[in-house]
Amino acid sequence: MTAIVECGSVSSMKALWETKIRNVRDSWEKQSKKTDKRDSGLPFRLSVGIWEDRETLARLKEKLTTEDGRLVLRLEHEEWKALPGCLVQLNQVQEWHIHRCGLQKIPNFISSFQNLLVLDLSRNGVTEVPKQIGTLTQLRELLLSYNRVQFVPEELSNCESLERLELAMNRDLQQLPDQLSKLRCLQHLDLSMNQFSFMPPCLLRMPALEWLDMAGNCLHSLPEDINRMENLHTLWLQRNQLEKLPENISRMPSLDTLVLSSNRLSDIPPMMEDMSNLRFVNFRDNPLTLEVNMSATMVSEDDDREMFGRDFMLMYIQETRKRAHAALNVHRVAC
Numbered sequence: 001m002t003a004i005v006e007c008g009s010v011s012s013m014k015a016l017w018e019t020k021i022r023n024v025r026d027s028w029e030k031q032s033k034k035t036d037k038r039d040s041g042l043p044f045r046l047s048v049g050i051w052e053d054r055e056t057l058a059r060l061k062e063k064l065t066t067e068d069g070r071l072v073l074r075l076e077h078e079e080w081k082a083l084p085g086c087l088v089q090l091n092q093v094q095e096w097h098i099h100r101c102g103l104q105k106i107p108n109f110i111s112s113f114q115n116l117l118v119l120d121l122s123r124n125g126v127t128e129v130p131k132q133i134g135t136l137t138q139l140r141e142l143l144l145s146y147n148r149v150q151f152v153p154e155e156l157s158n159c160e161s162l163e164r165l166e167l168a169m170n171r172d173l174q175q176l177p178d179q180l181s182k183l184r185c186l187q188h189l190d191l192s193m194n195q196f197s198f199m200p201p202c203l204l205r206m207p208a209l210e211w212l213d214m215a216g217n218c219l220h221s222l223p224e225d226i227n228r229m230e231n232l233h234t235l236w237l238q239r240n241q242l243e244k245l246p247e248n249i250s251r252m253p254s255l256d257t258l259v260l261s262s263n264r265l266s267d268i269p270p271m272m273e274d275m276s277n278l279r280f281v282n283f284r285d286n287p288l289t290l291e292v293n294m295s296a297t298m299v300s301e302d303d304d305r306e307m308f309g310r311d312f313m314l315m316y317i318q319e320t321r322k323r324a325h326a327a328l329n330v331h332r333v334a335c
Contacts, residue, residue, distance in 0.1 A: 053086040060087060070094040070117065075101050081125075088112045099123050111135040122146055122166070134158035145169055145190065154179040166190040168213070181205035192216050192236065204228045215239050215259070227251035238262050238282070245269050253277065261285050273317045281310055290323070292316045 065072050072095040080101040088109050095118040103124040110116075111132040118141040126147040133142075134155030142159070145168035152167070157179040165186060167173060174195040180186075181202040186209055193216035203209065204223060211234045219240040227248040234257040242263040249255075250271040261284040268283060292315050 053084065056084050057086045057089060060084075060090060064090070064093070067095075072097065075099070077101070083107050085109065091115070094118070096120060106130050106133070108132050114138065117141070119143070129153055129156065131155040137161060140164065142166070149173055152176055152180070156180060157182040160184065162186055163208075164188040167194070169193040171195070176200040176202055178202050184208060187211065189213070199223055199226075207231065210234065210254075212236070222246050222249070224248060230254060233257065235259070245272075247271055250275050256280065258282075267320070268313055268316045270317050270320060273314060278310060281313055283313065283316075288316070290316060290319055292319050 060073070063074055065074065071093050073090070073093045075098045077099075078101050080098065081104050083103070085107075087107075091112045092115055093113060094115050096113075096116065097118070097120045099120070100123045103121060103126055106119075106121065106126060106129060108130050109132075110119075110130065113136065116136055116139055119136070119139060120141065120143040122143050123146040126144060126149060129144070129149060129152055131153050132155075133139075133153065134157070136159055138161050139159045140161055141164040142156075142162060143164070143166045145166045147170055149167060149170040150172045152173070154177040156162075157177070160183070162183050163185050165183075165188070168190045169192070172195055173191075174197065176191075178201060180200075181204075183206055186206050188211045189203070189206075189209060190213045192213045196214060196217040196219060198219065199214065199222060201223070203212065204225065205228070208231060209229060210231050212229075212232060213236040215236045216239045219237065219242055221242065222237075222245060224246045225248060226246055229252060231254050232252060233254045235255060236257075236259045238259050238261040240263050242260065242265060244265065244267075245260075247269060249258075250269070252275075254277065255275070256277050256279045258278060258281045261282045263286050265283065265286040266289050268288070272278070292312065294312060294315060
């Protein structure tokens with residue numbers, strides 16, 4: 001009887017301990033699963049991330065070429081809404097050419113590319129130019145046409161080597177920071193097809209500016225001191241709302257190309273007659289007061305038979321003077 005009791009006691013104790021062990025094991029396994037979900041997967045994900053970066057980096061390296069001694073990255077017609085952080089490992093690249101990739105943002109790590117000479121991101125969806133752009137003191141070309149940029153940071157003025165800036169067709173862009181006048185090397189500026197209602201004052205203080213395109217904006221007038229742009233040789237102003245030209249436009253010593261078609265000009269200022277340096281000028285599709293007809297023999301080849309070139313301008317001014325003198329004589333006779 002005693003043996004039976006002892007055996008029963010041992011069996012009971014064994015069952016009790018097995019139950020406790022099982023409960024502890026179950027509890028540990030549950031906790032372990034929670035930990036796996038929260039923490040234990042991190043090394044695995046990190047490992048996956050590393051391999052993904054390696055794969056992306058290898059893909060980017062395939063897009064590298066050497067052109068004229070420069071290391072160039074070219075991406076076109078691919079899906080790159082955001083540029084991966086692993087790109088900083090290619091910081092010796094001197095040119096970026098990323099077109100039609102749907103890129104939405106210039107990454108802040110752009111400051112890592114101190115050797116960058118050309119940043120061409122035309123035809124994407126970039127909405128903002130980061131302040132870090134100002135660290136690229138060697139940058140010579142910044143091309144952001146056909147994007148969605150609405151604001152240009154004043155830090156861009158620190159890009160002291162910038163020679164070419166293109167911001168055409170950014171829809172809502174309508175002003176530039178005054179600090180951009182510090183761009184002492186800027187020669188080529190494209191602001192066409194935006195919403196500028198006036199010429200930014202900073203342009204008048206850019207000493208090296210030679211080529212300016214502000215076609216397709218909302219300009220109603222030009223600055224009276226436009227002659228301060230002493231080195232400007234090409235000025236595109238077609239498809240604006242200009243009603244008159246400032247007199248000082250005749251004092252622009254380097255201007256040889258002036259396009260004014262499709263504006264609201266009613267007259268051609270007589271002082272433009274003295275602009276001997278002006279080789280190509282176009283007044284086509286303006287509501288000019290006088291009708292001046294030129295014979296085919298008077299139209300030079302440079303006018304492309306449009307009769308709205310330099311010869312047309314000079315004849316229009318001469319006709320204006322004739323009519324003014326005739327009107328004055330009539331007035332004297334009447335008195």
